[in-house]
Amino acid sequence: MSLWRADEAAAATGGRAQDGSTGCWRAGGVSIDTRTLVAGDLFVALSAARDGHDFVPEALARGAAAALVSRVPEGIGPEAPLLIVEDVQAALEALGRAGRARSGAQVIGVTGSVGKTSTKEMLARILGDQGRVHASVASYNNHWGVPLTLARLPQDAQFAVIEIGMNHPGEIAPLAHQARPHVALVTTIAPAHLEAFDGVEAIAREKAAIFEGLEPGGSAIINADIAQSAILRDHALRGGAEVVDFGEHAQDFRLLDVRMQDEALTVRAEARGEPLLFRIQSPGRHFAMNGLGALAAVLMLGCDPALAVQSLGRWAPVAGRGVRELVPLDAVDTDQVIALMDDSYNANPGSVAAALDTLAAATPPARGRRIAILGDMKELGPRGPELHAAIAGHPAIAGIDRVHCIGPLMRSLHEALAPERRGIRAETSAAMVAALKEQIAPGDLVLVKGSLSMNLAAVVDAIRKMPHGGTDPAPNHE
Structure with a gap:
């Protein structure tokens, strides 16, 4: 099914559709990334970390119906299907408004x-x-x-x-x-x-x-x-x-x-x-x-x-946003598991508080420990250290056995925690990964949460790949 014809997209954006043969290309979708582009998409050459114009040849080679550009990229001939506009971002916005209007x-x-x-x-x-x-x-x-x-x-x-x-x-x-x-x-x-x-x-x-x-x-x-x-x-x-x-x-x-x-x-x-x-x-x-x-x-x-x-009732969260899973540590002994709460996609004081509430209310498998691995919460400005330290006073902390901290801002929380709940602190997720084997045991319930730039997905991945047999069993808590 056609989402945008060349003439429709040109009218919406005020651009000029180029196609050496007919100028009548049709796009079935819109893409900004050649890695996920589907044949038939209109490729939008946005400029962010990289200039999207550099990827136009690749997009067309992958089967893009056309490319939305503000200039003809080097190596692209007059036969190439293009939609040429003054500003790509403004044209994308215009295309969006037209899509909404119709x-x-x-x-x-x-x-x-x-x-x-x-x-x-x-x-x-x-x-x-x-x-x-x-x-x-x-x-x-x-x-x-x-x-x-x-x-x-x-x-x-x-x-x-x-x-x-x-x-x-x-x-x-x-x-x-x-x-x-x-x-x-x-x-x-x-x-x-x-x-x-x-x-x-x-x-x-x-x-x-x-x-x-x-x-x-x-x-x-x-x-x-x-x-x-x-x-x-x-x-x-x-x-x-x-x-x-x-x-x-x-x-x-x-x-x-x-x-x-x-x-x-x-x-x-x-x-x-x-x-x-x-x-x-x-x-x-x-x-x-x-x-x-x-x-x-x-x-x-x-x-x-x-x-x-x-x-x-049939909805479930997506990866990185609160998904709970059981990680087997032994192929034979099904009791050798870790329960993982993957909430690693992002974090701010409100979402961390909600995640800690969930952790404190949940039951670990095999009566193990409740463990939180928390990374820095970014973009908090001058109040960042204060807001990190304040997590130690959240009521749910009383129901959590250990809190491990990752990042320079999390130093404030680490220092504010009561000694019996204070875990280890690492500057980076990679450093925490290196110490994980000694900090997590079969039967534990582990929450992983932090801002996206802290790369706590690496910690989640390391937990999923913990070797069979794990570490010494966690102590029981009556």
Whole structure:
């Protein structure tokens, strides 16, 4: 199926379609990376860490339908299928706006300091059982990720879920105006990216800017349990949105009870006075809140509530975002296992607190220890050391046996921990990997969490590859 014809893409971007034969190329998708490009895609030569124009020959050799460029790359002849524009980033944004304008899909926009990717995936799972759904890939939520997602929006999609993120002030509103959601959801507000903001209230105001892009008559879904809920509510009301809240203190979608098992949650709530019971196949109270927010959003679109609850019960987190797995250490003795909680994709104070809550409430296999391996939380500005040290005072720490720390910022937490919970500290993930064998034993439950740049995925990988037989058994705890 054709997503973009040459003439359509040229009209959308104001560019000139070149093709030595007919100029009538058709693209079935849009790509910014030759490593994942599928034959028939329109390759967009963005300039970031590398100039995408350098990869145009490779893209065309891999079967790209055409390349979106601001100049003809060296070695590319007049017969090559190109869409030539003044500025590639601006053209991608224009293509995204055109993709959104021609779509009849109902759109949900999602932002928040914690949980936006998981909530986006929940929404995609729910809506995929009620119609044709299109959603952001991975965490494509920035100045190129949002327009790319919109440019990829199929004309026959019935729903679209667009994740919107930010690192600096002024980033969300333009993306929200591109997405033009019918429903906009803010999962929560937490001290993330503080180096670019004056405080958490400033972060809340930036997140609230998603409501500026709402379609007329749209719905704003806000978390009633956070201190900044009034900021979100006021911003949404000023734009004429219908405000819908969720959480323990909510009027609309009220959380009543969360029962956590090792592998799942059972959640009891009320949806505007009607009973709402749902289950999530992953532990963690934060997933209960994300799920409730997701259900609020889809119900505001008029979706079937019973089917939505069933679909949510089949959702599971993706790798690096809270997945729990058993790592066998012995091919014969099935009791020789480590339980691994892979939450290594990213971290800020709010998400670390949620992960520690989940760890403390979970039961280790073979009555082993609860162990946290935590890496630096980045982009916290001058308050970074203070916010790292504050983790030692989080109530869940009392239920955790050892906390190992990675990175220079985590020195503050390491020093603040009580001696009986203080594990080892390493400057890098590689150094922690070298010490893992002496720190983890069969029966342990291990959480791994940190900012993406800390490369805690290497720690996760090392745990998965621990040699059969492991180390000495963990002590039992009565």
